[in-house]
Structure formats: C-alpha cells, structure tokens
Amino acid sequence: MRQNISVEDALESILSQVRPIAESEAVPLNQAYQRVLAQDLASKVYHPDADDSAVDGYAVRGEETITASVSTPVRLEVVGEAPAGRPFSGEVRPGQAVAIYTGAPVPKGANAVVRVEDTVRDGTGVWLLKPANAADIRHRGDDLRLGEVYLHRGAWLNAARVALAAAMGYPSLPVVRRPRVGILSTGDEVVEPGQPLPYGGVYNSNSYALVGQVQDAGGEPVVLGKVPDSLEVLKRGLAGVGQLDLLLTSGGVSMGKYDLVRRLLESEGNIHFWRVKLQPGGPVLFADYRGLPVLGLPGNPVSSMVVFHLFGRPLLFKLLGRTDPPYAGVQAAAATAFGANPSKRVYRRGVLRWTPQGFTVESTGNQSSGVLRSMVEGNALVVLEAGASAKVGDSVTVIPLGFTI
Structure with a gap:
C-alpha cells in the first residue's frame, strides 16, 4: 500500500485501475x-439540402441589380413567393424577382438576394434600393454534408x-450505460436529515452532495444509507451493495480507532494507496473490495466534495469514455491573500469573477474543511503548491467548480 503520495500519483493510480464501460x-x-x-x-x-436564403427579401438575377441605389432604383416584376417549406417551382427570368423568406430554397435562375429592408414594394413589382448580395445565399451543405462525422x-x-x-x-x-455508483456513509454520529439530532450528532450532508456530484459527472447514484461504527455491520453493508461500477464511502478512512473502512479494506481488500499530500482531504483511500473499486472519501463535508472533484470525477469520466477534461484551471489575480501549507498542496475555496481586466478570485473566508457554506459561497478552488502562498495581485491557478460565475 502506497502512502502519502502526490495528487498526480494518486490520480494515475486510480485511472490505471479502471476500464471504460463497454455497454x-x-x-x-x-x-x-x-x-x-x-x-x-x-x-x-x-444541411441545407439546397442553396437557400439566409434573409427575408427577393431572389433575383444579381447582374440586373448592380446599379440599384436610392437615387437610381431598379424595378423588377414579382412573379411569386417562396416561403420556407414551400419552394417556388418556376424559374426567375430576366426582369423578374421572387419574394423569398429565410430558409427557402433559391429558385432556379436566381443567384443573389436583396434584403427586404432595401426594397419598396409597388403593386406587382418591387423597387431595389441596393444591389443584391450573393453572400446572402447559404449553399447546400454549408452546415452539414451527407456522410461526414x-x-x-x-x-x-x-x-x-x-x-x-x-x-x-x-x-x-x-x-x-451510466456507471452505477454506490454512496455509503459511515459513523455513529451521522443522522439522516429530518431525524432528531442527538448531542454530538451531525446530519448526513455528504451523501446528498455526492448524489449531485455523481450526476453532474454522468453517473447514476445509488444511495446505500449509513452504517454505524461496527466492523460486522460494515461487512454486511458492503456484501449487499449489489451490482456497482464504483463505491464511494464517506468517513472511516483516517487514522482513528473507529476508522473502520480503512481497517476492513486493509484486511479483506486491496488498498492501492492511502493518504494523499493535499489539503483538504488528505486521508483519501483507493482500493478494490472483491473486484469493486472503492474510493474512500474523508468525512468532513468540504474534504469529501473536493476529493470527489479531484479524483471521483476523473474516475467516472474514464468509465464513461468521456473525451472532455473533468476539470481545468484558469489564471486569476488574487483579490485577497491565500495562506500556504508547508508540506501539502492546498485547494482553497474562492469566489471567481470575470472583470474587464480578466479573472479575479477572493477567499470565501474560513477555510476549515467542516465549513460547508464555503462550497456554496465559493465557485472555485485556488491551487497552491506546498509552501506557496499568494499575496493580493499575485496570479494563481484556479479550478472553476462548474457553478455560475
């Protein structure tokens, strides 16, 4: 089991263990x-399946309109019209025009269109105040060509x-097929919302954050409920998860006496790594349990969400064969200072904004991994390497979280 590895090594380990879904x-x-x-x-x-008009106007022979102007208008006889879906079946002959509407095929004989706003209708004729424009005709296959991917x-x-x-x-x-992702919470202190909250208890927010994150990445969440701090109950819970492509556990992966997920996977699974040099979310774990990939997330709500974004989201992209990147960084000017961690890469929650001068980012305030509000007030993660801080005005790398900026 590898321990205290880098973010890059952890991600490489995860992606090397999963294969795209074939179904x-x-x-x-x-x-x-x-x-x-x-x-x-x-x-x-x-598409279009024939040369058609890009504007409302008159289909004409362009060479007959070259001299048209407000002071020297050109008059043509209107011999029909061509609405979209009802093409004109005849031919535009010299001295003639056909009223045409956006999307309608250009009649035989016409090679240009004059816009309706550059004309004056006069009974059975029309006065052209500008030359017709061949560029207002969209040619067959301009958008799509038969057989092209x-x-x-x-x-x-x-x-x-x-x-x-x-x-x-x-x-x-x-x-x-959508990957089926089991979501299992652990801990005696975890209580479902709506139930009385005992002294020292906490409502189960992690499961519902993960439901949304899994759906956003393209997966099908399967909420498996909560298991208490009992090794036997945890075993029974894992035995009954059903057909899954990935299991996410919340809590139970740190170094304490009651971190039973880690203990069970050490004894009966295959742990690929445990603990990553990042903050928040260091005690993350990735393992196999009876052939099922298990991503063990920390119990703190912010840590759970950040770790899923960094590792769970790319894992689901790999399962789905998605070709777009799971996340990307942009550069922004720090509008507030951001503190360093001496030994770990940190992901600070921030508010990313666009200004005429470019992106700026400011801290959400308290960066404790228990402050879930920071994931609502913020819309981005500010990435700082170990030992690096940022002063106001410094350029920093920021990962947008897909929320509205």
Whole structure:
C-alpha cells in the first residue's frame, strides 16, 4: 500500500485501475441530454439540402441589380413567393424577382438576394434600393454534408450536440450505460436529515452532495444509507451493495480507532494507496473490495466534495469514455491573500469573477474543511503548491467548480 503520495500519483493510480464501460443503449433524443455518445455519428443529410436564403427579401438575377441605389432604383416584376417549406417551382427570368423568406430554397435562375429592408414594394413589382448580395445565399451543405462525422464517441451530449444530432437526422442516440455508483456513509454520529439530532450528532450532508456530484459527472447514484461504527455491520453493508461500477464511502478512512473502512479494506481488500499530500482531504483511500473499486472519501463535508472533484470525477469520466477534461484551471489575480501549507498542496475555496481586466478570485473566508457554506459561497478552488502562498495581485491557478460565475 502506497502512502502519502502526490495528487498526480494518486490520480494515475486510480485511472490505471479502471476500464471504460463497454455497454451502451439507445435513447430518444429527449433523454440523451447529459449522456455520453457511444459511437461516431455521420450526418444522414445535407444541411441545407439546397442553396437557400439566409434573409427575408427577393431572389433575383444579381447582374440586373448592380446599379440599384436610392437615387437610381431598379424595378423588377414579382412573379411569386417562396416561403420556407414551400419552394417556388418556376424559374426567375430576366426582369423578374421572387419574394423569398429565410430558409427557402433559391429558385432556379436566381443567384443573389436583396434584403427586404432595401426594397419598396409597388403593386406587382418591387423597387431595389441596393444591389443584391450573393453572400446572402447559404449553399447546400454549408452546415452539414451527407456522410461526414460531426459527433464523436465520448462526446458529452449537451444541448448543442443533441440539437446537432437531431439536425443530422437521428431520432435516437447510442449512449454509454451510466456507471452505477454506490454512496455509503459511515459513523455513529451521522443522522439522516429530518431525524432528531442527538448531542454530538451531525446530519448526513455528504451523501446528498455526492448524489449531485455523481450526476453532474454522468453517473447514476445509488444511495446505500449509513452504517454505524461496527466492523460486522460494515461487512454486511458492503456484501449487499449489489451490482456497482464504483463505491464511494464517506468517513472511516483516517487514522482513528473507529476508522473502520480503512481497517476492513486493509484486511479483506486491496488498498492501492492511502493518504494523499493535499489539503483538504488528505486521508483519501483507493482500493478494490472483491473486484469493486472503492474510493474512500474523508468525512468532513468540504474534504469529501473536493476529493470527489479531484479524483471521483476523473474516475467516472474514464468509465464513461468521456473525451472532455473533468476539470481545468484558469489564471486569476488574487483579490485577497491565500495562506500556504508547508508540506501539502492546498485547494482553497474562492469566489471567481470575470472583470474587464480578466479573472479575479477572493477567499470565501474560513477555510476549515467542516465549513460547508464555503462550497456554496465559493465557485472555485485556488491551487497552491506546498509552501506557496499568494499575496493580493499575485496570479494563481484556479479550478472553476462548474457553478455560475
């Protein structure tokens, strides 16, 4: 068992132990949002499928409009109209125009469009006050070409990608099966919200934070409840978790007498590492228990959320085969000072803001790992290497947490 390793070594260890899920399923478009695409998708159509108008106006022969101006307007006879969905079936001949609307195919014979705001209608004719513009015609396949791949395996299906799949002609999409992630809390002191809180007790916030974090990463959370500080009860709880791809435990992984998760995995599992040189969340553990990957999170609420973001989120991305990064850093100017830890990399909670001069970040205040409010008031983690602090105005690396900035 490796101990006191770096964040990078811990992440490498985790990712080397898991393999992407092979199973996939087809879901309707309206259920594909926030799923992961299981195969490349090629367009089934051209879009647009014909040269069409990008504006409302008149389809004309462009060479007949070159001299058009407010002082010398050009008059053409309007011989029909082309709304979107009802193309004009005839041909635009010399001296003629067809009223055309955005998205309608350009009639045969026309090669340019003059915008409606640059015209004056006159009975059966129209006066053109500007030359027509060929650039207001969108050519066949400008957006999508039949047979070309525009969405790739591993893509996170956000609103734009689902819309693109629909435009490509797909009524349903192949997606990777969601990883089933068990969430198990431990500790005699942990009480479910709504129950009377005994002296020294604490409400179970970790499970519900993890439910949201697992869903945000693309997983299917399975809340397994709480087990007390009893090795036998913990064994029975783990024996009944069912078919899972990952187990998250909350608490029980530090160095105390009642840190039973660590003790059980030491005796009956295979611990890949225990303790990482970071703050908050140092006593994190990663193991296998009867073939099931187990990420043991600290019991303090902030530590649990930070550790999941750094390690659990990338683990789920690996299971899903996601090709986007699980998180990324930006540079920001420190608007408040941030203190150092002499021997560990620290992740301070901060408030990231955009200004005309660039990003700034300020501390949320109390950085205790028990102050859950800091994860609500903050929207980012300020990363400081061991022994490094930051003064006001210093440039620091910041990991946005995906919350509204």
